[in-house]
Amino acid sequence: MPDQMTDPALLTAPARTRRRRWPWLAGALAIGLGVLGGAAWWHGDAAPPLAPAAAEAPPSLTVTLAPVQRRVLAREVIGDGSVVAWQELVIGAETGGLRVLSVPVEEGEPVRQGQLLVALDDALPAAQMAQSRAALAEAEAALSIARLDLRRASELSRTGNVAREILDQRQSAVQQAEARLLAAQARQGEAEVRMAQTRILAPFDGVVARRSVLPGAVVQPGQEMARLIRDNRLELDARVPELDLAALRPGQAVRVLHGDREIAASIRAVAPVVAGETRLGIVHVALPAGSGLRPGMFARAEIRPETAPALVVPQEAVVFRAGQAVAFVLPEGGDRVMRREVATGARQEGLVAVTSGLAEGERVVASGAGFLSDGDRVRVTAPR
Template sequence: MKKPRSIAAAVVVAVILAATAAWAVHASRRASAVAAVAVPKPALTVAAATLQSAVLPVRISANGNISAWQEASIGTEADGLRLAAVNVNVGDVVRRGQVLAAFASDTVNADLAQSRAAVAELEAALADAEDNARRAHGLQATGAMSAQQIQQYLTAERTARARLEAAQAAERTQQLRLAQTRVLAPDDGVISARSATVGAVLPAGQELFRLIRRGRLEWRAEVAASELAKLAPGQVARLTPAGGETIEGRLRVVSPAVDIQTRNGLVYVDLPPDTPARAGMFARGEFDIGTGRAMTLPQSAVLLRDGHAYVMRIGTDSKVMQTKVVAGRRAGDRIEITGGIDASARVVAAGGAFLGDGDLVRVVDDPVARSSGRLVSGAASAAVN
């Protein structure tokens, strides 16, 4: 009777031990699961950056129009003549003295021929008057002629000379009119406008062409009155026309006056002769006036959202917080920070666009990455498992 009881007791003990072991395994697994849920996983592995002192260029921003350095208005001096030929068009490069247009000269040639004939006639009359005056002057001592007659011959000589000079002046006038039938370029340059039409009969003073002298362009930039004192001739300016490439020019002169309405002054910047810009374009630009020290971050650390600059600041618990900062100058891959964080604050060097407020990050302790602001594992690295 004792043996069956012993076997039953052993079975009961084995069952109890198996249940205890099963409960222990289940409790262990449950504790591991709870622990796994309780410990959050980092969203990204990032490098931290802090504010670093750097030497940045000091620049003054400006806006303005690109204009011709000097634009010449070329008109007609001939009055009432028909335009017979137009030799140039808009965009043509011309040289000083080049014939741009010509008027019909038949009428002027006829008037000139008539003036020349009148001059020839009066030259003959003057020669005859001079002979008479010379003979009269020779007879003055003999008394063969009265003083009154001698004076008449001398007066006739002076009258003939005056008439000849008037005729010669009329001839020069006709020669000038003939020269005015050819419209010449006053300087080297580029034709920027043309209103001349073949066959038109034009009054004196009518504009025919406009010429950009020497093809030179300038940027007329508007600068705040408070900044004008920092500018001086010779400084470098870099401007970018709308939709164009950056152009480098040299400041030529600062306007001595300021507009009383806008409180801005004009500065004139010479552009290179091979510039792709065109007169009338609008351009934005900057003037380099020196260098200065500033506290900077990598540009990859600064996010632009809704027109403002932000950084993802890393807290002591490795969680990030979006923080608004005040951005200033930019140079290379650095951007000046003038407010919003202090020098000891750590921010996400890159990849902040993939993070939100409160996200946990894993910060890699890399001094080089902290100072340069480069992301160690990439902005889009996978979450740490």
């Protein structure tokens, strides 16, 4: 008979029995816990576990504020161009075929009105003048004789000693003599003009910008003799963008820069036409006497138009969201910002003009606005 202690069937039987009991016990335990939990929920004896108290959210960003102020904010208008003469007079010859005798002026020399610029050979005009004077004297003598004959004929006609035909002839002779005298006077005037044309004089005060002839040259009608800068007045023809022209007026102050030199000037006129190719307009800036500039020099003009006060904020207070300029306002006593859509204008020295969206005295976020959204909590710190 086999030993019961060593029978494999008997040894493995309890182990299989134990393995069949564990699933049953686990299921019973789960059912029991479910019943207990349901009872506790039904009677309200057990409360759900308490979540830890949510800590208050910290401010999203530390920012600085700036007030919305009203002040004059003029946008500086920049233009550049060449220095030119206010009026450059081209002095030409009115006669031709005459030789230049002398040019008693030099380039850059100031001249007075009526001063001699160029002297032409006057031998031929002088001879023509002498001839015209002789012809004039002859015409005057002929008229005198004709008038005397007419007077005698008139006296004889009263007594009937002279025929009517003779009297008519004397009257006609006087008229012809008077006409010849007028012609002689005209020729005399022409000769005087020709004589005057041999002396080319300065029509105004100014400075000789160019001397175009030298002694010995034979001039032709209309040939340039010299150029004058009238009254020695210079100006800067500054080219300015078309959008800036509307703010410019004659008399506004201008700062002209040429190298290290700074010159106080003013606007004389604004050209009424804008170049279609460049969209630039010309602003004529009158330069003061003794500016040291010369025609042809290149200079820069800085103009600050006079404008009315406007609401301004720091430039960093205005940020863009989806292409729209916005600013963040912090109400007095509050800690959450409000987003405002704004319209901006001129900019100068770190400030920007706000034409709509803000009111004077409101506080806007100056630094840190780029990281904010509407309703964010902020902590305010003093600007450094």
